[in-house]
Amino acid sequence: MKIYIKDIAQYEGQEITLQAWMYNKRSSGKLHFLQLRDGTGEIQAVVFKGNVSDEVFELADKITQESSVEVRGTVKKHDRSKIGYELDAVDVKVLSASVDYPITPKEHGTHFLMEHRHLWLRSLRQNAILRVRHRIIKAVRDFFDSKDFTLVDAPIFTPNACEGTTNLFEVDYFDDKAYLTQSGQLYMEAAAMAMGKVYCFGPTFRAEKSKTRRHLTEFWMVEPEVAFFDIYDDMDLAEEFVEYIVQQVLEHNRDDLEFLGRDISKLEKVKRPFPRISYDEAIEILHKKGNDTPWGEDFGGDEETLISQEFDRPVMIHHYPMKVKAFYMKQEGDKAACVDMIAPEGYGEIIGGGQREEDLNKILEKIKEQGLNPEVFDWYLDLRKYGSVKHAGFGLGIERTVSWICGVPHVRETIPFPRLMDRIKP
Ligand code: 4AD
Ligand code: MG
Numbered sequence: 001m002k003i004y005i006k007d008i009a010q011y012e013g014q015e016i017t018l019q020a021w022m023y024n025k026r027s028s029g030k031l032h033f034l035q036l037r038d039g040t041g042e043i044q045a046v047v048f049k050g051n052v053s054d055e056v057f058e059l060a061d062k063i064t065q066e067s068s069v070e071v072r073g074t075v076k077k078h079d080r081s082k083i084g085y086e087l088d089a090v091d092v093k094v095l096s097a098s099v100d101y102p103i104t105p106k107e108h109g110t111h112f113l114m115e116h117r118h119l120w121l122r123s124l125r126q127n128a129i130l131r132v133r134h135r136i137i138k139a140v141r142d143f144f145d146s147k148d149f150t151l152v153d154a155p156i157f158t159p160n161a162c163e164g165t166t167n168l169f170e171v172d173y174f175d176d177k178a179y180l181t182q183s184g185q186l187y188m189e190a191a192a193m194a195m196g197k198v199y200c201f202g203p204t205f206r207a208e209k210s211k212t213r214r215h216l217t218e219f220w221m222v223e224p225e226v227a228f229f230d231i232y233d234d235m236d237l238a239e240e241f242v243e244y245i246v247q248q249v250l251e252h253n254r255d256d257l258e259f260l261g262r263d264i265s266k267l268e269k270v271k272r273p274f275p276r277i278s279y280d281e282a283i284e285i286l287h288k289k290g291n292d293t294p295w296g297e298d299f300g301g302d303e304e305t306l307i308s309q310e311f312d313r314p315v316m317i318h319h320y321p322m323k324v325k326a327f328y329m330k331q332e333g334d335k336a337a338c339v340d341m342i343a344p345e346g347y348g349e350i351i352g353g354g355q356r357e358e359d360l361n362k363i364l365e366k367i368k369e370q371g372l373n374p375e376v377f378d379w380y381l382d383l384r385k386y387g388s389v390k391h392a393g394f395g396l397g398i399e400r401t402v403s404w405i406c407g408v409p410h411v412r413e414t415i416p417f418p419r420l421m422d423r424i425k426p
Helices: 005-011 054-062 110-115 124-146 185-195 231-252 254-259 264-268 279-288 301-308 360-369 374-385 398-406
Strands: 015-028 031-037 042-048 068-077 085-096 170-173 176-180 197-205 218-227 276-278 315-318 338-343 348-355 391-397
Touching: 005 015, 005 042, 005 085, 015 042, 015 085, 031 054, 031 068, 031 085, 042 054, 042 068, 054 085, 124 197, 124 218, 124 231, 124 254, 124 398, 185 197, 185 218, 185 374, 185 391, 218 231, 218 398, 231 254, 231 264, 231 315, 231 338, 231 348, 231 391, 231 398, 254 264, 254 398, 276 279, 279 301, 279 315, 301 315, 301 338, 301 348, 338 398, 348 398, 360 374, 391 398
Parallel strands: 042 085, 276 315
Antiparallel strands: 015 031, 015 068, 031 042, 068 085, 170 176, 197 218, 218 391, 315 338, 338 348, 348 391
16 A cells, blocks of 8 residues: 555654655755655654664765655654654655756746746745645535535636736637626526526636736636625625634645745634624725725735724725616615735735625616616526515635635645736746
8 A cells, every 4th residue: 555654653663655845955964854745744764874774875865856766664652753754764765856947946036936936836835835725615515505505617618708807818619609607696686596506617718908916817716695685694605614724724734834834823813703894994904004095996916005004903894875886786875895814914805795786777877877788697686586586695715715815925835837917837
């Protein structure tokens, strides 16, 4: 049976064989210390001249970074190592040598690392981020599944815009045009009318022409949608959801967070209730802090950061002016019954959502007002014709969430193969 590093404690005192990659090496006289990794953890193999043949000792001296190896040895307790054990080697084989591995333990520039993203993923830092990302996605699924939501997949090719027409990716669709989806929301509204509580989870696309640390052109979003929910139910769900995700990461990935140098005490504060402020109150905060965003304008990254500094947990800003929000939002006076959740510590908006307009005439008016073609929305309008009910939902961006929880400032490190305005390779 294949043995993994994370299970090493079970084999204390036994001779085992590990297959792994050597990510680093140190030597001193009669000893070579091989740092091994297999994706489940890291362990040091000690090659002592007295325990191995001369050939093996010489081979161990020559193993290069990222060669794949097979090491046979005895599992020994070693309190000073992170995993608590080391391997006392009796034999070492190189399965495949790695020649001139480009990413050395010295510092490299971001451009160079991004060019080698397929290899950069092997670094312990990227391993930790990938594990946290995985945990967040698992927590997302577990949360909704445990609340009897049904996962309903939304299409990637769409005939219409959801989040404005300025950042659509247009593709040829036989003799027609289609767009890559910006959000599965409109489909989730249909699904919520079928199943009550639903969510979709998948990649979404936006031709973001801004190069910021928060924007990808391809990002993953989870979007719950619930029939008979209003904006306040929506906020309750969002805060319970985000609290759950953070607590799951704290419970299962503390080591990874520590490795990443994350200030864990800040995440421990992420407990309900989260502060809720109206857009008007947010404007007041900004003005007090010397930011002069006029009433009626949307917030950008700078504004979000300023507002987040006032709170020690995510803050929900609700009821933005209708004119800065999408056509599907439920209007209340000159406001939209919508909510954005802003992560603490300046990591920006992680959730956008709200209550949807359920009245056929009102939503038709909005579609026209925003210069959209009502014909492509005919199917969507049907939802308001046949048993329309109030409903609400939201979308959480996975990469922004990973960035915040890991304390990684740029979203490019939070997705395995980031797609940015100036990057589509590897
Ligand atoms: O606020 P947004 O645009 O909301 C929607 O798409 C709604 N239709 C969702 C819904 O109600 N079902 O996007 C939701 C979230 C943002 O809060 C942010 O976390 C993330 O998606 N996001 C991005 N993440 C990375 N790169 C980008 N370019 C992003 N644009 C949005
Ligand atoms: Mg938004």
